[in-house]
Amino acid sequence: MRHGRRALFPLVRHALLLAWTAVTLFPIYWMVMTSFKHAGEWVTWPPRWFPHEPTLVNYVKILTPGTSTFELGRQTLKILKPIGDSLIVSGVGSLLAVALGSALAYSWARFGTGGRNYPYNILSIRMVPPIVIAVPFVVYFVTLRLLDTYTGLILVYVATCLPYVIWMMLAFVEEVPVELERAARLMGASRLRVLRSVVLPLTASGLVVTFLFVFILNWSELLLAITLTNTEVSTLPITLNKFQSANEGRDYGPQAAIGTLATLPVVVMGFLIQKHLLRGFSFGLLRK
């Protein structure tokens, strides 16, 4: 009997996990399928699990140049520019945040810059919900002429990401034994050389993981983007959101296509993070 029960338990566990996976993945599955369907199949009953005639028409619609088209009373937004805007804002914002945040993390970990409570103070930025700071930001940004500009949104993204970067990089920097840096210094290496030859190679995985993490955050950020931009800058989440307020009728196919395209990089990065997280922490093999 014991043997039978032992064989049964993993079976039940796997069945439950599979069921849960199906529940979580279903909306994504439905979105991807819809993006390949003709207009007639978007809302049919009973639902069609697979597109009857798979088509790329939705992708063609959204990927053509321009800002938007009206067709049969439906407004279809084009996403080439939003994709570019999202890449610029998320990419530059994340890069700057990682550069500044990792420098801060290093200097705090090694020299106590800013005092003992510095990382906690920085963390308090995240304790204010974005909705609270969004409107005051508008006021400042009007004065500073930063409203609806790349610079403005990038600055906000850097500020909101810094706490994440600092806290993640703290963990990675603290994995590097101080003695390694001391040994290099004794051999005559300058502080910059120590950073380049010892600290950077040992925290490289951490930098990649942190960058991907904040990039995903920025990539999908909606509230601040929608408040602080208008027509000049328009990121993917904003564009996706605009379909909900389209004049009449819902343009589900192109919307699903945008959703699919917006999800792709995040999924790819998710896999990358997984690989790097493993590598990032494997230096725990260091002799201590």
Place this chain on the structure above:
Amino acid sequence: MASIRIERLTKVFGATRAVDGIDLAIPDGEFVVLVGPSGCGKTTTLNMIAGLDTPTSGDIWIGDARVTDWEPGERNLGMVFQSLALFPHMTVFDNIAFPLRIKRAAPEAIAARVRAVSDTVHVGHLLDKRPATLSGGEAQRVALARTLIVQPSVFLMDEPLSSLDAKLRVEMRTELKRLHAALRSTFVYVTHDQAEAMTMADRIVVMHQGRIQQVGRPLEVYSDPVNRFVAGFFGVPAMNFVEGELRPEPEGARFVAQALRVTLPGYRGGSAPAVLGVRPEHVRLADGRESWPATVSLVEPLGDETLVFLDYGGPSSLVAKVDAEEKVAVGDRRSLTFRLDRVVLFDGKTGGRIPG
């Protein structure tokens, strides 16, 4: 090659005086061991010599130069760390070559030098490996090679053997001693292990609570300790201490404790609380001019010698180290005596040695 001079060196961390105004002169070519319990300031002292910690006050001289404010890299030192501090992302070759690359040596010169040095410490076959794949002893040698490659005038070592198993530790001890004999450089070695200090040092510097307690040759420190701390720190098993009182006598003094009275001819002075110290090898199971009855409570054979724990009626038992041939069994009634010329006395209050 270089001598080291330390003058009134002090390091304060917050409210702790880690190193409290120490003076020390280390002549060129000497093997000095800084020894003491953890937190005694020995590693902080070493780090200040290395330039990794900045002194709160005081001065450090290496050779004729006052190096107190110099960068670590400018002091021409080699250091082996407790963790060895091998760079995990570099091969053994790159680890050993690192100091030369910093100095921008030519690639051919680097390769030749790495090969020569790795052969002297027998790691020539490991050059392509990563530190994580090395055994403890191999990693130890690689760390040594990386230090040797620039031929520093002073070697600093911070408990470099503590990560090795007991057998390898003893082997590396001998090897370091040989290395010192071959290089004739100045070695400053930090350890908390009194056996390492005894076996390797030309001179031992005993530290406790940020101060130097005693400086001397190993046997000097062992047999002629300046205070109770030093006496108790060296020797396994530790020295026996008996608390009592010193009373003046016509010729010398008499030490009186519970169940023990010892006549000490050489001692002078008034009546005072005192602590008598006697090493286990100086406690004998025999009748002497003065001897006391005792019961054997525990026997620990070590092979070459045997440790015998004796209840003599005092607050704790005395340990005697006797020949392995000696027939002793738990419960035996034996007479015990001390080698009086090797007994030392300490002040009951300050712990300082009472000269006699």
